[in-house]
Amino acid sequence: MSTPKEPLGPTPAQDPLEPVEPQSAADDEIGTTATGQPARTPGFGETYLREVLSSSWLLTLLAIVLAVLLGGVLIIATDPAVQEAAGYLFARPSSFFTAAWEAASQAYLALFQGAIYDSQAATFTRAIRPITETLTIATPLILAGLSVGLAFRAGLFNIGGQGQVILGAVLATWIGFGLDLPPVVHLVLALIGGAVGGAFWAAIAGVLKARTGAHEVIVTIMLNNVAAYLVLWVVTTQIFAGGTSGTSKPVGENARLPALLPEPFRLHLGFVLALVLAAVVWWLMERSTLGFKLRAVGSNARAARTAGISVGAMTVLAMAIAGGLAGLAGASQVLGTEGYLTASVAGTIGFDAITVALLGRSKPLGTVLAGLLFGALAAGGRLMQTRTGTPLDLVLVLQSFIVLFIAAPPLVRTIWRLPKPGARREKPSPTSTTPVTAGADA
Amino acid sequence: MSATATVTGTTAPTRAVVPSEIRRTGYLLIGIAALAALLAVLVPSGDSRIRISTSADALQIPIFAVPGKVTAIVLTLVVVGLAAYGFRLTQRGTRVPVWVVATAGALAFVVLLLLLSAGKDQVVPITGLLAGTLLLGTPLVFGALSGVVCERVGIVNIAIEGQLLAGAFAAAVVASMAGNAYVGLIAAPVAGLAVGALLAFFSIRYQVNQIIVGVVLNVLVVGITSFLFSTVLSDNPNLNSRLGLPVLPIPLLSEIPVVGPVLFRQNLLVYLMFAIVIALQILIFRSRWGLRLRSVGEHPKAADTVGIDVNRTRWRNTLLGGAIAGLGGAFFTVASGLAFGKDMTAGNGFIALAAMILGRWSPKGAVVAALMFGLSKQLGQFIQQLQAPIPPQFLLMLPYVVTILAVAGFAGRVRAPAAEGVPYEK
Numbered sequence: 089m090s091t092p093k094e095p096l097g098p099t100p101a102q103d104p105l106e107p108v109e110p111q112s113a114a115d116d117e118i119g120t121t122a123t124g125q126p127a128r129t130p131g132f133g134e135t136y137l138r139e140v141l142s143s144s145w146l147l148t149l150l151a152i153v154l155a156v157l158l159g160g161v162l163i164i165a166t167d168p169a170v171q172e173a174a175g176y177l178f179a180r181p182s183s184f185f186t187a188a189w190e191a192a193s194q195a196y197l198a199l200f201q202g203a204i205y206d207s208q209a210a211t212f213t214r215a216i217r218p219i220t221e222t223l224t225i226a227t228p229l230i231l232a233g234l235s236v237g238l239a240f241r242a243g244l245f246n247i248g249g250q251g252q253v254i255l256g257a258v259l260a261t262w263i264g265f266g267l268d269l270p271p272v273v274h275l276v277l278a279l280i281g282g283a284v285g286g287a288f289w290a291a292i293a294g295v296l297k298a299r300t301g302a303h304e305v306i307v308t309i310m311l312n313n314v315a316a317y318l319v320l321w322v323v324t325t326q327i328f329a330g331g332t333s334g335t336s337k338p339v340g341e342n343a344r345l346p347a348l349l350p351e352p353f354r355l356h357l358g359f360v361l362a363l364v365l366a367a368v369v370w371w372l373m374e375r376s377t378l379g380f381k382l383r384a385v386g387s388n389a390r391a392a393r394t395a396g397i398s399v400g401a402m403t404v405l406a407m408a409i410a411g412g413l414a415g416l417a418g419a420s421q422v423l424g425t426e427g428y429l430t431a432s433v434a435g436t437i438g439f440d441a442i443t444v445a446l447l448g449r450s451k452p453l454g455t456v457l458a459g460l461l462f463g464a465l466a467a468g469g470r471l472m473q474t475r476t477g478t479p480l481d482l483v484l485v486l487q488s489f490i491v492l493f494i495a496a497p498p499l500v501r502t503i504w505r506l507p508k509p510g511a512r513r514e515k516p517s518p519t520s521t522t523p524v525t526a527g528a529d530a
Numbered sequence: 531m532s533a534t535a536t537v538t539g540t541t542a543p544t545r546a547v548v549p550s551e552i553r554r555t556g557y558l559l560i561g562i563a564a565l566a567a568l569l570a571v572l573v574p575s576g577d578s579r580i581r582i583s584t585s586a587d588a589l590q591i592p593i594f595a596v597p598g599k600v601t602a603i604v605l606t607l608v609v610v611g612l613a614a615y616g617f618r619l620t621q622r623g624t625r626v627p628v629w630v631v632a633t634a635g636a637l638a639f640v641v642l643l644l645l646l647s648a649g650k651d652q653v654v655p656i657t658g659l660l661a662g663t664l665l666l667g668t669p670l671v672f673g674a675l676s677g678v679v680c681e682r683v684g685i686v687n688i689a690i691e692g693q694l695l696a697g698a699f700a701a702a703v704v705a706s707m708a709g710n711a712y713v714g715l716i717a718a719p720v721a722g723l724a725v726g727a728l729l730a731f732f733s734i735r736y737q738v739n740q741i742i743v744g745v746v747l748n749v750l751v752v753g754i755t756s757f758l759f760s761t762v763l764s765d766n767p768n769l770n771s772r773l774g775l776p777v778l779p780i781p782l783l784s785e786i787p788v789v790g791p792v793l794f795r796q797n798l799l800v801y802l803m804f805a806i807v808i809a810l811q812i813l814i815f816r817s818r819w820g821l822r823l824r825s826v827g828e829h830p831k832a833a834d835t836v837g838i839d840v841n842r843t844r845w846r847n848t849l850l851g852g853a854i855a856g857l858g859g860a861f862f863t864v865a866s867g868l869a870f871g872k873d874m875t876a877g878n879g880f881i882a883l884a885a886m887i888l889g890r891w892s893p894k895g896a897v898v899a900a901l902m903f904g905l906s907k908q909l910g911q912f913i914q915q916l917q918a919p920i921p922p923q924f925l926l927m928l929p930y931v932v933t934i935l936a937v938a939g940f941a942g943r944v945r946a947p948a949a950e951g952v953p954y955e956k
Contacts, residue, residue, distance in 0.1 A: 162754070162757060166757070166758065166761035166762050167761075168765065245741055247745070292934075296934070296937075296938045299938075300938040300939070302934070302937040302938040303887075303937065305688075305741065306883065306884050306887060306933070306937050307934055307937060307938070309880045309883075309884070310884065310930040310931075310933045310934045310937075311930075311934070313877065313880075313927070313930040314927045314930045314931060314934075317923040317924070317926050317927045318923070318927070320923050321921050321923035321924065324921075439745075439749065442745055443745075443746065443749065446742060446746075478761075479756065479757050479760035479761060481752075481753050481754075481756035481757040481759075481760060481872075482753070482757055483753070484749055484750070484752055484753025484756070484757075485750065485753035485754055485757060486753075487749060487753070488746045488747070488749040488750035488753055489750065491742075491746045492732065492738075492743070492746050492747075492750070495732070495736075495738040495739070495742055495743070495746070496732055496736035496738050498736055499732075499736055
């Protein structure tokens with residue numbers, strides 16, 4: 089009774105990002121699916137097929153295909169050439185379909201060229217530039233996605249990535265131009281500063297949640313807005329303001345993340361840092377005692393408390409670590425990609441990170457892959473916009489459709505007519521949220 | 531409750547729990563009083579020029595000046611008095627009436643205004659500031675009411691932002707097609723309802739985590755409306771023209787000084803807002819529909835047992851909530867006389883969500899909280915014109931900081947509907 093009731097939503101009884109499945113087939117491990125106590129022993133081929141069809145990898149792929157198809161509908165519906173052809177649809181249906189195919193395929197081709205390899209480019213450097221851009225854009229998305237995912241697994245919704253990215257960027261920039269240190273030391277210190285900035289900002293929400301029960305969703309959303317105004321002010325201050333208005337002084341050379349490739353490419357060491365941190369987060373969550381405690385609190389806070397884990401301390405710690413990761417995303421932007429601070433340093437990284445973490449099922453490997461996908465979409469979207477005039481906003485539509493479909497596997501299965509996992513079962517086993525319902529029933 | 535609280539001994543079992551929440555209110559009051567006193571000390575000498583009448587009033591009250599320092603000190607004394615009264619109540623374990631906190635907060639705001647306007651030529655247009663407050667608060671009120679309806683029935687509605695944006699888009703486009711701003715008021719709730727339907731579809735039918743659905747739907751609506759804005763609307767500018775709802779002054783009532791222009795010289799959308807607030811406040815707590823709504827949100831199993839179809843009730847009311855927020859979205863376009871712009875709701879939906887929580891899931895409270903946000907936004911804009919010594923960004927931060935403090939301070943006292951966010955299965 090000592091903990092106040094949360095004002096918004098119950099504590100998720102299980103990893104909130106795990107899609108609700110009639111049984112626990114959502115896990116990546118193929119094989120858990122078929123252990124659904126079949127009445128008869130199926131042949132190997134049948135089992136294997138069933139495993140493939142109900143695996144989350146296939147579902148992810150099909151969800152992406154669905155999103156691409158829906159995005160295609162949007163492109164076709166708004167394309168002027170198609171609209172013209174639709175005027176004489178019944179007289180000459182073929183020209184309508186040709187126009188529709190042209191519009192959608194050209195847009196997606198440009199998207200691919202802008203994301204992976206530009207076959208239309210004049211030079212080799214330009215042709216391979218897209219893939220490096222994808223990795224560059226993916227870097228902060230992976231870092232912030234790891235942040236959101238880690239918090240999710242500790243039962244917290246970290247909607248505050250945006251604010252944490254900003255605070256991390258501000259502090260990293262300040263250390264970056266304010267101090268004069270030898271090469272490696274300066275960079276490390278600036279990165280630590282970024283992590284501390286984000287961790288501090290997130291810990292506010294963690295402490296308030298632990299001490300007063302204030303829901304972290306509301307607090308982090310508010311902190312996002314506070315941070316947005318804070319950075320608007322910071323870039324105008326005497327200490328920060330650089331030559332051009334709206335930008336800070338440039339970060340010192342010693343504090344910059346070194347580039348991985350020569351001049352025209354923007355890819356920097358931050359990408360490697362993101363991959364390393366993904367591995368570290370994996371180790372932390374899967375192999376360390378702390379990770380076990382965090383996950384325990386995330387899956388059942390009451391049981392964790394009974395087991396002697398301090399839920400409050402874990403809440404603060406989870407938010408602080410998550411904030412640190414998001415802060416590093418901000419640091420990687422200013423120390424690597426940009427080199428200086430602007431008020432729009434965070435872009436939409438903090439919000440994209442939520443969808444990245446959801447797509448990656450809040451696991452580190454998944455988050456890296458999801459970050460790469462979203463980085464590719466963002467990079468490709470730019471070329472798509474310049475080459476075919478299809479607005480960049482299509483990427484947002486694709487992202488949200490992908491995540492919506494991934495979150496609802498039964499819907500994807502219905503659309504693609506896939507068999508239900510464990511279809512032979514009489515009744516679906518309780519969903520992940522049932523324990524909470526049971527509590528309400530008592 | 532209060533009987534046990536007045537017992538001075540340590541034997542009362544509730545004593546350890548209840549006063550901690552009440553004590554926080556006491557500290558809040560002391561904080562407000564201290565802030566007011568600090569501001570009052572800083573008020574420079576000189577007069578503040580105050581205007582009450584608007585140019586459209588029949589009865590004109592001339593601009594008058596008040597001595598800034600003296601007025602600020604008098605008001606601060608009132609705030610200190612209120613804080614002392616409230617603090618004494620908390621010491622006795624009694625809850626502080628809301629009006630005490632609200633009045634103290636409002637007076638502290640006035641002291642801030644005096645601090646910024648004393649000795650300056652600029653006039654403080656009291657009526658204009660209040661009208662602006664209501665205007666800026668309008669979408670927040672609609673959004674917060676949408677949240678109240680959805681969360682009372684057990685569905686977390688983070689998609690308010692998306693519903694507002696969809697409403698704004700539909701209102702602009704349909705009104706432009708019809709050439710009539712009022713048609714936009716019909717299209718807006720339909721668009722909001724569509725977003726509500728997606729929310730219900732994924733969270734009820736497929737039991738996806740409702741916060742996730744809400745967050746993703748917000749992105750989806752931004753994506754689709756921005757995409758259409760960049761393609762269809764930029765190709766056909768006549769589909770996105772500026773149409774404004776005319777102001778409809780209510781005879782006689784609109785001539786009352788201060789109150790008249792603020793409340794009764796508005797457009798139809800604002801009057802609709804009044805009607806919806808009153809209707810929801812009565813219906814949620816006094817009607818059969820409201821009882822069912824609340825029972826489904828609090829204890830779906832019990833509701834099911836007495837024959838209420840839980841999921842159907844949730845579906846209907848999520849659609850209703852979406853429609854309310856969608857109607858609020860019309861504020862951004864047709865009610866403001868603006869064309870649609872990308873992502874023009876700019877986070878208002880999230881503030882509305884906070885307003886709903888501050889308002890403790892009641893329409894009445896949500897309105898008060900939404901107007902408080904409107905007021906601080908309005909003051910932020912006004913103070914920017916005054917060229918105050920404080921950076922305007924800090925004033926614009928104020929509502930968010932206040933929300934954090936309030937959510938942290940009230941957290942022990944507010945209680946969400948018990949079954950909120952929990953999918954129901956028989």
